[in-house]
Amino acid sequence: MSDKSIQQKTGRIEDASLEEQCIEKEIVFSGRMLRMDRDRIRLPNGVETTREVVRHPGAVGILPFKGEELILVRQYRYPIEEITLEIPAGKLDPGEEPLTCAVRELREETGYRGTLEHLVSIYTTPGFTDEIIHLYKATDLVWDPLQTDEDEFLNVESVPWAMAKEMALAGEYKDAKTILGILMLAGKEK
Numbered sequence: 001m002s003d004k005s006i007q008q009k010t011g012r013i014e015d016a017s018l019e020e021q022c023i024e025k026e027i028v029f030s031g032r033m034l035r036m037d038r039d040r041i042r043l044p045n046g047v048e049t050t051r052e053v054v055r056h057p058g059a060v061g062i063l064p065f066k067g068e069e070l071i072l073v074r075q076y077r078y079p080i081e082e083i084t085l086e087i088p089a090g091k092l093d094p095g096e097e098p099l100t101c102a103v104r105e106l107r108e109e110t111g112y113r114g115t116l117e118h119l120v121s122i123y124t125t126p127g128f129t130d131e132i133i134h135l136y137k138a139t140d141l142v143w144d145p146l147q148t149d150e151d152e153f154l155n156v157e158s159v160p161w162a163m164a165k166e167m168a169l170a171g172e173y174k175d176a177k178t179i180l181g182i183l184m185l186a187g188k189e190k
Helices: 003-010 098-110 161-169 176-188
Strands: 021-030 035-042 048-055 059-066 069-077 082-086 089-091 112-123 132-143 154-160
Touching: 059 098, 059 112, 059 176, 069 098, 069 161, 082 176, 089 098, 098 112, 098 132, 098 154, 112 176, 132 176, 154 161, 161 176
Parallel strands: 059 132
Antiparallel strands: 021 035, 035 048, 059 069, 059 089, 069 082, 069 154, 112 132
């Protein structure tokens, strides 16, 4: 069977033939946390169209452990109009390294500093944003708080690790980074 007939049968094309070329960039909105671009692009088949892209500086999420307890934060999330229970997290400052951000956010949101281990870096929603989030595990926690951001209000909670895993598997968290981080660590235990 030829490559072309395999391609027709599976619907797959070579990866190099998937790339889209930017012809023109337009900034539609620029705020303190993100930017919205509307780019005119050329598709692999030569057709021109537009892509709307949310540009984000990146973020970190931390799974902090105090013994067998996972420390989580409960906070109101305006875009979804709900209170969520999630891992501590925060946005990278311009030029900031993810590890530096993780140290800062852990101290600001939980009051602890600790030993950080990088787990994974993922794109949150690559269909419309370039946001990347770097997940870390924090252990050996020591009380060393920083002041929270002035627009940030949250409660810190400790959840037994076994319960945190059960809650993730039961769909009790609505936050993707929290679910992913917990399930990744749970998978490494096996």
